[in-house]
Amino acid sequence: MRRAFDLSEVDREFLDARGQPWETILEGQNRWVLIENLDPPAGYNYSTVSVALLLPAFYPDVQIDMAYFFPALARKDGKAINALSNRALDQKTWQQWSRHRVEPDAWRPGVDNIETHLRFVTAWLEEELHKR
Secondary structure, X not given: OOEOOOOOHHHHHHHHHHOOOEEEEEEOOEEEEEEEEEOOOEOEOOOOEEEEEEEOOOOOOOXXXXXXXXXXXXXXXXXXXOOEEEXXXXXXXXXXXXXXXXXXXXXXXXXXXXXXXXXXXXXXXXXXXXXX
């Protein structure tokens, strides 16, 4: 597994405890965390995907925003998912979910981290399946 840069002890311990492979990579000036074997809720076209998180320069004082999936997710019922785009990363095309943390769930420096952001990612995936 690639480790192009170090994460905080809290983030490393969380990711290691999940028991799923993860990597840190650099693309240009961008720092990415790639996490394999994420299980989206039933109702998507894939039962296992990878998720990428773009860590801003001043993370963890600045929020992680959005999530990127490979392969691209689609609802099994054929209904469209809004606010998606593609992003080239690590020689693959990842699906960007344009979702943002806003009040009352805005980023809390000193509290939020990769673990708490992944909770929001899971919630976004679940909420999407309830849209008509």
